[in-house]
Amino acid sequence: MILYDYFRSSAAYRVRIALQMKGIVVEHRQVHLQRGEQSRPSYLATNPQALVPTLELDDGTVLTQSLAIIEYLEALRPEPRLIPVDPVLAARVRAVALAIACDIHPLNNPRVVKYLETELNAPETGVDAWRRHWLLNGLEAVERLIAPMGSPAGPFCFGAAVTLADVCLIPQLYSARRFETPLDHLPRILAVEAACADLPAFRAAHPSRQADAQ
Amino acid sequence: MILYDYFRSSAAYRVRIALQMKGIVVEHRQVHLQRGEQSRPSYLATNPQALVPTLELDDGTVLTQSLAIIEYLEALRPEPRLIPVDPVLAARVRAVALAIACDIHPLNNPRVVKYLETELNAPETGVDAWRRHWLLNGLEAVERLIAPMGSPAGPFCFGAAVTLADVCLIPQLYSARRFETPLDHLPRILAVEAACADLPAFRAAHPSRQADAQ
Structure with missing residues (x-):
């Protein structure tokens, strides 16, 4: 399989983590977004x-x-599961993933x-405020979605195993830190970030470890 | 079950269609977005x-x-299926749903x-152009995602049965028409719209048929 990838894309980063978690090896082809390679006719x-990202299968x-x-x-290689079998827990996991995505x-x-x-002539300060506004607005909601009453304890978003929620949260936190978003008031999210930082799958998928990292 | 709903929300409209398709009856509670009811502490x-939307289960x-x-x-009541069993077709269906969502x-x-x-002081003409830009940009991509080489013929996005792709597309088209987005160059999408318009589930879920429609 071929993954069309860009080191800094948080959507591609999610797929890299999932591939690593499941031990699936793919060929990576970089599509340089800053150079506009995503708009070439071939892509x-x-x-x-x-x-x-785009994933091209062997056929x-x-x-x-x-x-x-x-x-x-997840259907191709169910273990380790990223989406719980229980439908209610699966819905909560997917809700966090979608709140981010x-x-x-x-x-x-x-x-x-x-x-x-370019079209709305927003000044640089306005664009920075926009970025941080949606990051904070979304992450503050995620902080509450991952710690509802009666949910299992950490260290991950939904208990002792990594789920799709963690797979989406960590790349979004990478982006939040790039844009200097204050996160100190989000203790559950920071605990998840610390727990994932130790895992080989998350380390291998990190933007700084990709061939196109600059 | 209780669905927290708003007639014009295209996200709530998706869930209304899915409930109707599966014959699941719920209580609807309206959350009036224009009056700010979504920001009340109780909500x-x-x-x-x-x-x-929010769905509250009986427990x-x-x-x-x-x-x-x-x-x-879909897990609670699998028939009629909105997500195909075949993992590749399921991925294509979900991709269209996500391209919209x-x-x-x-x-x-x-x-x-x-x-x-309010924050970027965009003029009314700029906001209208923004709306139509993302609607067109997205729907033009969807037109190509639902008709790839070798895919089954219509009338729906992925063949003879309604899928999650149709459930997401129809509410987005309702929004596109509200904002007078030109759609004549998207024949596959228009054919799906016509096919869904005849179905009782889509008619019953339409914003104009909801208790809070004005």
């Missing part, structure tokens, strides 16, 4: 959204959207920030 | 993101995020539009 034929089938790719990997990440995607700058 | 205790368990709720309903809908959410107006 658009693969991914009409001009986004990373040439192309899968897009990080969460759809991770659900596919829908309500934080897309608002701060480079294409959106570029639109703010 | 925030239920949904810390201050978003609709008081609260589920958030429309796609997580629909995956739960992550990359179109959140950018045009009322809270985001309000931020553009």
